[in-house]
Amino acid sequence: MISFIVSIGILIAGYFLYGNFIERVFKADPDRSTPAYRLRDHVDFVPLPAWKAFLIQFLNIAGLGPIFGAISxxxxxxxxxxxxxxxxxxxxxxxxxxxGMLSVRHNGLSISEVVGIYLGDHTKQAIRLFTVVLLVFVGTVFLVGPAKIIDELTGNFADQWMWVTIILIYYVLSTLLPIDRLIGKLYPIFGLAMLIMALGLLIALLSGQYAIPEVTFSNLHNMTENPEKTPLFPILFVTIACGAVSGFHATQSPMISRCVANESQGKPIFFGAMITEGIVALIWAAAAMVFMDNVEGLNTAMAANHNNAAWAANEIVTAMLGSTGGILALIGIVAAPITSGDTAFRSARLVIADTFSLKQDSIRKRLYISSPLFIIAFLLTLVDFGIIWRYFAWSNQSLAVVVLWTITAYLYYAGKCYWISLVPAVFMTMVCTTYILIAPEGFELDHSIAYAGGAITTLCITIVFRMYVRRKKTTFDINYV
Known part of the structure; x- marks a missing residue:
């Protein structure tokens, strides 16, 4: 219990201490006009109050991640x-x-365009395609996932595909309508519901007779049933993404960057939403560890239920929050992923529009871009959900790697403390390269070979990056930012 409470305290302190440091490094300028005002189009570029932008960003990045990922x-x-x-x-x-803030400085550009500015056109072209594929994966995951949960919560009242159809119709509307019409009105309600659910679990954990395991040297080992098959490094660092590091967030931040009214709001909106999600993930991880008395019990129960995190989430909320839990589960566990799925499709539309410089002033133009995305996502729902989730998890973290290297390039060109992103960039590069070499959906190599291959690949990427930015720094105009 002490470790859990201390962990929450550290996250909160991290927002105020490290968050202030990061804001000073970037040098947010409250007197600088933002794209929300300069490029206002009443569709995507719309100034929003900071509290509303925060709740939208929080729901955009949260979804199933801090729940399913934390449980697993x-x-x-x-x-x-x-x-x-x-x-x-x-x-x-x-x-x-x-x-988020680099997008603000670059007129709300999508993350693929921001990557291109700092890492070149070749990288930009690759990330454009990669980002759209990832967002379609996210949309599919958050289309099937909520449908499964609703189906289970309603006792198979209707066919799962009916729920898929209903959710898809909502996705179409939220992708096409101006951001303040549907998203701006629903998200604050759903955001509060998700936070209330997490708060309810926190109170239950602190007031109940739960023995949350402590972080000790003896406990810091792989407690899964088959450690050889699921090595802690790198599997854990891909399994828990949205509560720690997630590339999907970089696709969502530019959407909200078009709604930021003042650069001083960047810290509470972007940094704050991530810290909040970390706290939510921490609560769900703790709840899962005591769900079946201990971690061993959790592993046994999950194995008996085909590692179905949706089943575990429903059982945890109902057991800890009683009759009220079912309602909160329906609102929080279902609404949260849906409100990430809709913005995934919306972000994909913006990426494609930015790529081809297409105006989005009419609903016909927005439908023209979005229709193929919805068709592809629906077809992907016919593929096994487990496969989609695994490839989403790896591609998600791979995008985070590219974005962290992009941030490092920006900081290096600007002569700022580039180590704040260089260290996580190197670490996550090692995670992703090792994962694809060691995982069943990858090359499934021997552990020693996979670790060596991951280390060598990471070193090579670091050297190539250093050579590139040193060469480009001589011609890069940092005043452009």
């Missing part, structure tokens, strides 16, 4: 606490703040 990550034991706290403060919050 809890199967590794208290190591999950360390990754959530350290990853969130020094990786995820830095990643989210800079991806």
């Amino acid at each position: 990550g809890a199967m590794f034991g208290p190591s999950a606490f360390l990754w959530i706290v350290l990853g969130c403060i020094f990786g995820g919050a830095v990643h989210d703040y800079f991806s």
